[in-house]
Amino acid sequence: MTSIRQFLKTFYEWAKTLALVLLVAFLVRYFVLQPFVVEGSSMEPTLHSKQYVLVDKLNYRVRPPKRGEIIVFRFPGSPSLNYIKRIVGLPGETVEIKSGRVYINNNLLTEPYLNGNKTLISENLTTNFQKTIEPNEYFVLGDNRSHSSDSREWGVFPQTNIIGRAFLSVYPFDMAGLIAVPSYAF
Template sequence: MAARGSAAREVLQTLLVALVLALAIRAFVVESFVVDGVSMEPVLHDGERLLVDKLTYRWRAPRRFDVVVFRYPLDPSRDFVKRVIGLPGETVEIREGRVYVDGRPLAEPYVAERAPDFYPPVTVPPGHVFVLGDNRPHSDDSRSGWTVPIRDIIGRAWFVYWPPAEIGLVPHPQGP
């Protein structure tokens, strides 16, 4: 009878350790996220499941072109996924659908359809980033007048794990 109690206690301890490890990994290392909407097409699609790297930004600041998951500034109960375009102190503007940072046009091979947008020059505040969706005609992003506090970035979109046909790393083109 004592052996049965010992085995049950061992199983319970193993489950408890596994639970604590899973919670720690989710809190500090990697988290799952479901893409909601078409704002990041053609790179990410509605319903895809991502793993979000929560460690990278503990050691370095977000970089231009990183795809990030963040708390939406106008409703922090919602999470958004967008691409970092402007960094703190940079001036971002859009002329005829083309994005300029500090007066230089950005090469954006991930944008499938450019909207004929105009957005006046705005300087990104310290501690913030300017984000845009890749599917510009269908994206609620920094063109709506908000920037993302870096502290509200949950992490860097890293890996698509569902659906199986889309499994792979989230592309992050290198900028200038």
């Protein structure tokens, strides 16, 4: 009888511990960090198809998104789809694309993450474009401009669509590390 009681007590302690671990994992997954798998080539050379990243879901609760950050968001045309792109235009700014270059409020945007690809926008997507962004809206572009469906096609989207900031590449292991965010002169 004592051994059964001891077994049940041990089992109960293990069950409590397992339940607590599962609860913490659930809370972290849905409110703090989310894994995301990059699909397609739109973020090359920064991120590649099948690359795994971690998404910080808390950061934008305490501060607004910044230019240059890579975000995961619900696609405006189909909220069940998640996309990953780089923030280029912020609320209140005017984004202009002229001769394949991106300008923010008439200032040329330097984009070191494009890895020397200075032909930024393919002719078939947009030759000239201008959009003033409303409050709480964002303009995003893929780093691989000629192979990206982004704000040039489907426009801006509200901050409420943003799931979080991709901050860490975790797989493949040879690409693991923090995801750099460039600094800008403006």
